[in-house]
Amino acid sequence: MKTQVAIIGAGPSGLLLGRLLALQGIANIIIEAKSPDYVLSRIRAGVLEQGTQNLLREAQAGERMDREGQIHEGFALSFQSRVERIDLKALTGGKTVMVYGQTEVTKDLMAAREASGDVSIYEADEVALHDFYGDKPSVTYTKNGQVHTIECEYIAGCDGFHGIARQSVPGDAIRLFERVYPFGWLGILSRTPPVAHELIYANHERGFALCSMRSASLSRYYVQCDLKDTTEAWSDERFWDELRARLPAKTASDLITGPSIEKSIAPLRSFVAEPMQFGRLFLVGDAAHIVPPTGAKGLNLAASDVYTLYHILTQRYRQGRLDLIQKYSEICLRRIWKTERFSWWMTSILHKFSDDPFNQRIQEAELDYYTSSLAGQTTIAENYVGLPYEPIE
Numbered sequence: 197m198k199t200q201v202a203i204i205g206a207g208p209s210g211l212l213l214g215r216l217l218a219l220q221g222i223a224n225i226i227i228e229a230k231s232p233d234y235v236l237s238r239i240r241a242g243v244l245e246q247g248t249q250n251l252l253r254e255a256q257a258g259e260r261m262d263r264e265g266q267i268h269e270g271f272a273l274s275f276q277s278r279v280e281r282i283d284l285k286a287l288t289g290g291k292t293v294m295v296y297g298q299t300e301v302t303k304d305l306m307a308a309r310e311a312s313g314d315v316s317i318y319e320a321d322e323v324a325l326h327d328f329y330g331d332k333p334s335v336t337y338t339k340n341g342q343v344h345t346i347e348c349e350y351i352a353g354c355d356g357f358h359g360i361a362r363q364s365v366p367g368d369a370i371r372l373f374e375r376v377y378p379f380g381w382l383g384i385l386s387r388t389p390p391v392a393h394e395l396i397y398a399n400h401e402r403g404f405a406l407c408s409m410r411s412a413s414l415s416r417y418y419v420q421c422d423l424k425d426t427t428e429a430w431s432d433e434r435f436w437d438e439l440r441a442r443l444p445a446k447t448a449s450d451l452i453t454g455p456s457i458e459k460s461i462a463p464l465r466s467f468v469a470e471p472m473q474f475g476r477l478f479l480v481g482d483a484a485h486i487v488p489p490t491g492a493k494g495l496n497l498a499a500s501d502v503y504t505l506y507h508i509l510t511q512r513y514r515q516g517r518l519d520l521i522q523k524y525s526e527i528c529l530r531r532i533w534k535t536e537r538f539s540w541w542m543t544s545i546l547h548k549f550s551d552d553p554f555n556q557r558i559q560e561a562e563l564d565y566y567t568s569s570l571a572g573q574t575t576i577a578e579n580y581v582g583l584p585y586e587p588i589e
């Protein structure tokens with residue numbers, strides 16, 4: 197098989213990039229290790245920045261998001277029994293975020309690709325990348341015991357943190373930056389009305405908690421837990437008691453609990469790979485960077501990588517602008533590191549790192565300062581709605 201761009205991975209990055217390139221007439225094939233059902237089974241945050249929403253609409257996969265997504269004009273930070281709202285819309289000249297589950301985003305992108313007839317290969321085994329430092333790269337994979345080869349002009353490694361693309365880069369050609377946090381997030385999904393109309397991020401001396409939602413009848417809650425914790429050790433009753441203990445009294449009393457329909461523990465890390473381009477191989481999304489979920493930036497950062505690569509490749513194929521190809525990594529990394537900073541900062545001020553009471557007081561002072569100052573509120577708001585995308589020239 198031959199194509200112009202071989203895309204490794206059918207998560208949000210790969211599917212969004214594939215749609216946008218196809219709509220520009222740039223041929224691409226997606227090679228995915230898992231089945232469509234497996235890809236859709238992942239429960240992930242869905243707080244979409246304006247830029248992400250716009251890309252989904254441009255990919256002709258935003259119609260259900262616009263119909264079912266919830267516009268959020270603010271969110272709250274709670275600490276010392278206080279609930280302080282960050283008025284995103286007022287502080288950013290009208291910008292808001294959209295709450296729409298990542299599973300739904302992936303579902304919509306999958307459906308759009310299926311309707312387009314573009315080639316997607318699922319359950320591909322032993323995916324391997326070849327000759328991406330040359331001008332004839334290729335991807336091989338096995339399926340039903342047969343080895344297949346895809347000759348291409350570029351490879352987009354959209355295969356996530358554990359994918360093969362980054363691992364295919366020679367060790368001396370790549371530099372990794374990482375911070376692993378000493379705790380995890382225990383999350384549950386419950387068919388209950390959310391405790392509040394907007395998200396609440398809670399700092400508490402017992403640990404962090406987050407009140408989120410998927411719809412008016414489907415709630416998503418998290419409590420910070422020990423890395424060695426297991427879901428078996430957390431009955432629903434224990435979870436609800438701990439969540440209430442970490443929330444301000446009024447919020448805790450408003451909480452409507454119910455049986456969990458999903459319960460999982462996720463580790464938190466900050467991670468960046470530099471550079472993000474190796475000859476004709478581009479790393480995109482989680483393949484190149486990971487953020488702790490505290491800033492709700494994972495999907496949004498993947499989307500801004502896709503924006504940059506999509507525009508560079510469009511100019512390359514439409515105007516022959518080979519000069520732009522080398523700009524991908526520097527453009528993406530500027531926004532990535534600023535978003536890593538925001539996600540690290542939100543994680544640092546909201547989570548319990550030790551029993552040292554000094555740390556707790558400093559976190560409370562940081563939250564008090566930022567939420568009591570217009571400048572402080574504004575910096576939180578402009579990061580939460582998403583920093584501007586950098587044009588490719």
Ligand code: APR
Pocket residue numbers: 204205206207208209210227228229230235240298320323354355356357358359360361480481482483493494495496498
């Ligand atoms: N070959 C082919 N596909 C692979 C391989 C491989 N060797 N390894 C992984 N994959 C697939 C995974 O099965 C997954 O479907 O690549 C896809 C990567 O998707 P994500 O991990 O979702 O990464 P990305 O598309 O960049 O999306 C980033 O999703 O993971 C969340 O928090 C993250 O919100 C962020 C967003």
Ligand code: PHB
Pocket residue numbers: 240241242243395408409416489490491492493
């Ligand atoms: C979620 O709804 O799962 C969610 C929302 C915001 C976050 C993280 C997770 O920052």
